[in-house]
Amino acid sequence: MSQEAIKPSPGSADSKYRAIIEWLATASGRTGCGDADQLLRQVSMLRDAAIPAGQRIRLLDLLFEQAERIVLAQLPLLLDVTLPVSRKIRHRVGVIQEFLGVLIQEYSGTLSGLFDPQTATPVRPPQETLGRIMTCIAWHIRISHLVASPNAAGIWQQLHAAYRSSRRLGLAETPGPDGQPTIQQSYLRVLLAAIAQPASFCSSELEFITAYIASCARPVDILENPPQDRTGVFWIALDSDYPAQALARRAPPADTFALYFACDIVARDTRQHLAALAKGAPASSLGLPDFADKPAGRGVLRRLSLLWGKPATRKFQRRRQSYRVNLCAGLEQLWQLMRHPETEGPLSEWMVTNESPDGYSLMHMSGETSHLRVGDIVAVRPMGEHVGEPAQNWHVGIVRWAISENPEHIELGMQQLAAGAIAAQIIRPVELEAGKLSALILPEMPPLRSGQALVAPTGQLGEQDTRLIVLVERENVEIHEVRPTALTEQTSSIEVFSVEPDGSGGQS
Incomplete structure (x- = not known):
């Protein structure tokens, strides 16, 4: 991000207040990339201005409304991104996440006085502020998932802190205004999406998961002790910068205060939806997003029922490696490769960073990757094997997850299906x-x-x-x-x- 883009305007707090109001009057309805840059400049100006609490909250709310318009307009544009994500898209995403980060910090700052007994009556109900913090954090995390990027440092701590504040204020389970979810429901929706292993789904599947959780996932209780006789139990460390962890994979450290929730009932509902779809019920009759009518939608539901209800433990130990492989991606390309092994098709070069009997972790070195998709079939073969040798030299698998931290970087996980095809x-x-x-x-x-x-x-x-x-x-x-x-x-x-x-x- 250029320093010029976020440099606060000089002048008094009053002049900055008027400048932001004037910008908002001209920015209404605009949602382009340039408008995101302008919004970042405005929230940064507000952050650095000594504006009274009442005026600050009024500006925050107006800026939040503009942020909402921009985010909702930009999210659909992220559904067709290819890996690695281009510099242009990554810059656009960076701007959006940066202004969301400032809004999160500023809204959080308005809550600090609530825990001081000397503080007078708050300027506005804290539940509304907490709801907007949750919304901004949810957008921030969702955008990272859509562009296959790791979550920003500190974002999970901010989510946990907002939820902790709602518990301390006795607001966690208070119904939201105008039918909006409670703070706890918003919190759990983000957690459910995260424990579904978002790096293992393509963007259209991720949007379906978000919609499915919002419309179909029943409320889940958050407990201070692990529930007995339940499956799909996860725990949260509120002081950590991580999402929820499966209790079946790892128990919380002895010195950690953890909260627990069980997803087995949500997983059971998912299986019931899947069974109804298999019998011919249309998604709309079940209250499901239309994507559930597609085979891919049913595949997502099948995986969610396992990820939420029976989180798997690792079957094999990983071994660190550092050898190179050629990779061929896509069913049609693999079919041609297996049918005509003497003809070299479009291949890319990768480094195996670790492996186990059921798969590999790979880091991209060179070659085209825009055709790669999470959930697609691929095959790898150690370099040095000569083109034209038996197709059994190719190990076939599914791309289970992909991460791209910058425009020059992709890592993926491949689950092995067979030693040949x-x-x-x-x-x-x-x-x-x-x-x-x-x-x-x-x-x-x-x-x-x-x-x-x-x-x-x-x-x-x-x-x-x-x-x-x-x-x-x-x-x-x-x-x-x-x-x-x-x-x-x-x-x-x-x-x-x-x-x-x-x-x-x-x-x-």
Whole structure:
């Protein structure tokens, strides 16, 4: 951020007050990138001005309203960002998060006198101030999730501090004005989104999660002791700069005062929504966002039910590494690579930073990455392996998470699905006129998977496809009949089905 953009205007507090009011009069309705820069200048001017409390709060509220217009206009523009996030978008995001940070600090400052017994009656009800602090923090964290960036240092401490203040003031569970959520509900919505591992979802899925939590997640109790006979228990350390932690993965340190909440009932509701959708109920009839009607939406609900209700523990120890691999991304690109291994397609170069039997952490070194998506299928092969050697040298997996701290940096996590793949074409007997569908056949991979799997584009295969004809071109054309037995993965990009032979076997 340039120093010129945030340099406060000279002059008295009265002149700064008038300058901000005049700017607000001309800025109404404007939501462009330049307006975000101007808003940052105004909130910075307010921060550095000795303006009386009443006038300060009035200006804060007016600036908050302008911030709300800008944030709500800019959020949809972040749904199609590619990795790494460009300098232009990162600058825009930085400006927005900076003015949100100033608003959070200024609103928090107006609360400081509430805990002083010598303080007179507050200028405005503290619940309204706490609600706006929660809203600004929620936007700040949500933007970081959408651009696959780590949360800003201190942002979780600010969220916990706002919630702690609401508890001390006895306002945590007081209904908000005009039907708005309570402070505790707002707090829990941010926590539920964070424990859903936002780095493992693409932007459209993240927006669905935000909408689903706001409209469908029932209130959750926050307790001072871990609930007994419950699953999906998480804990919060209010003095920390971290979101909630799963109790199944890690217990709070002995000297830490922790609060607890259980998500098993929220997870159960999610499973019930998923079951109703599977029976043909439209999302609107269940009060769900429209995205739930899509296969990707159902895939998100399936994952949420596990992330909230049965948070997984790590199965294998990670081993630090530092060797380079080529990476091929996308189902169509992988299909071409497995079908024609002698032809090198679009590859990028990555460094393996750690690995375990079920996956890798990778850091980007060179090559195109704009086609990479969380939830898409990829394959990696150690560099030095010669192009044209057997396709089994390629390890196939799903991009589970991605982080981009700056325009030159991407890290991703890959969950391994198989040590190789076979390019195949699928014929659906129930819909022969649809033609052939490109897919990958994954061999078994004990102990991670005991049978074969089939990878197809999302939404192309349905419950009616109880039998599939698989064509594999090698020296001869092989024909197999398989039966899908379970849908094991479902993302916005691909679906993975476990399959088993159906009929008498292969022909050639």
